[in-house]
Amino acid sequence: MSSRRSRSRPSSGVSRISEDQIIDLVSKLQQLIPEIRNRRSDKVSASKVLQETCNYIRSLRREVDDLSDRLSELLASTDSNSAQAAIIRSLLME
C-alpha cells in the first residue's frame, strides 16, 4: 500500500504527495480517536486508523441525532419561560 502511494499520479499542478506526509497525518488522526488513544499501542496500521476514524465519525453523528431528539422533546415539554431561562443559563455558563 505505502509503495503505491509514493508514486503519485501525474495530476496537473498538484505537488507530489509524499509518503511521509500521509504517515504524519494518519498518526495525527490516531491521536484524536479515543478508541486508539486509550489503548496506548503505538503500532496501529493506517487501515485500522481509517476504520476507527469512520466508526468514530459515525458514532458522533449518531450522538448528534440522539441529542437533537432529546432537545426536541425538551423544547416541546417545557414552557417558553423555563426554556428561555435554560438558554440564558447556558449562555452565562460560557
Add this chain to the structure above:
Amino acid sequence: MTSVHPNSTTTTRFARRFLISLSRMRRPITLGPPSDEEVCRRTRRIKLAAYSSMARAVGSRRAWSRALLLKVRNRVRFQGILRNRFLASKKKRVIKRNKASGEMNKTDMLRKLVPGGETMDICGLLEETAHYMASLATQVKVMQSIVDQYSK
C-alpha cells in the same frame, strides 16, 4: 498541521448561534401535545441548526465547513430540483481518477463521511477529517451540556 481542536472562540460562537436557533423554535400555539410529525420536523430543524451553527462558527477557514454551508444553502434554495448537477459530474470525474490509482475502500468511506471529501486529495482529506472530527466532538459536548441545563 495547526491544532485541530476548536478554540474557545469557535466553541462559544457555536454555542451562541445554536442557542439562538433553539430559542427561535417556538412551540406552536395549538393545544395539546405536539403530533409525531411536528416533533420529527423540529428534530430535523434542530439537527440542521446544530450542523449549520458549527460550520458557521468555523467559518470559511476549512474546506469541510465551506462544503457543509454550501450544501445547506443549496438544500434551502433548490430543494432537490437542480441537485448540484455540475458538482455531481465533477465528483464522478474525481472518483474515477482516484479509483484508477488504487485508493483503499476505507478512504472512499471516509470521503463520504466528511463534507466535501469527495473532491479532496488524500492529504487534504486527512487534514479535514481531523478538524471535522474535533469539531463534531465539541458539537456533541455543547449539545449535551445544553440538554443537561434544560433538564435542571
